[in-house]
Amino acid sequence: MANEPRDNNFAEKVRESFARQSVMALIGAKLVRVEPGKVDIKLPYRRDLTQQNGFLHAGITAAIIDSACGYAAFSLMPAGTDVLTAEFKINLLSPAIGDYFLAAGRIHKAGKTLTVAHGDVFAVSSNEKKIIATLLSTIICVSPK
Numbered sequence: 001m002a003n004e005p006r007d008n009n010f011a012e013k014v015r016e017s018f019a020r021q022s023v024m025a026l027i028g029a030k031l032v033r034v035e036p037g038k039v040d041i042k043l044p045y046r047r048d049l050t051q052q053n054g055f056l057h058a059g060i061t062a063a064i065i066d067s068a069c070g071y072a073a074f075s076l077m078p079a080g081t082d083v084l085t086a087e088f089k090i091n092l093l094s095p096a097i098g099d100y101f102l103a104a105g106r107i108h109k110a111g112k113t114l115t116v117a118h119g120d121v122f123a124v125s126s127n128e129k130k131i132i133a134t135l136l137s138t139i140i141c142v143s144p145k
Contacts, residue, residue, distance in 0.1 A: 003037035003107055010036060013079070021067065028063055029145050031071075037107035039071040044061040044100045056096035056132075061121055065090065065135045068105030069117035073139040076110045081141050086114070088137035091095030096132045108136075115139045 007013060013036045018024060018031050024041070027049055033040035041064050043049075043056075050058045066085055074083045105119040121133040 003076060003110060003121070005036045005076055009079070010034075010075045012040065014075050014089075017074065018067075018071060019084075023063060023066060027060060027063070029067070032102075033104075034071070034075065037072050037110065038076050039068045039075065039105045041068045041071075041103040041105075042100055045098060053095070056101060056123075058092055058096075061071075061092065061096055061101070061133050062088075062090050062135070064101065064103040065105065065119045065121050065133060066137065067105040069119045069135060069137045070139055071107070072105035072107050072119075073110065073115040073117050073141075076107060076115070077141050081143055083115075083139050084142055086138045086140045088135055090133055090135045092133050094123070094130060094132045096121070096123055098125045098128075098130070098132075100124050101132070102129075111128065113141055115141070 029043045032042045102122045108116040123132045
């Protein structure tokens with residue numbers, strides 16, 4: 001069956017790994033959804049994460065959606081393995097301005113070694129939810145050394 005976790009403790013595994021990812025803590029990102037093949041990350045707007053025009057920096061946008069897709073893949077991996085992003089393509093669709101940003105990572109096709117994920121980033125304000133970026137990535141399952 002599609003998107004069946006191969007580790008019954010997938011949610012705990014994802015949360016523990018995310019807690020060790022210091023860059024997410026540095027920028028203030030939080031996990032808000034962990035399901036098999038689905039991970040959402042929320043990032044409040046912060047002026048210190050913007051580029052010169054006040055929009056969320058593209059590097060920060062890429063970081064949260066890369067993590068959401070990576071953790072969506074990780075949620076399906078066997079115990080004792082890890083994941084690394086092998087490549088991604090991001091399209092920045094609209095200026096990133098909002099009260100907060102929601103990165104939604106989803107699995108397109110999970111494999112034993114390679115997994116293809118896609119994700120969208122939304123800028124959310126009190127009156128609007130607007131897609132600002134979309135990403136397609138390839139994620140590799142690795143065993144610890």
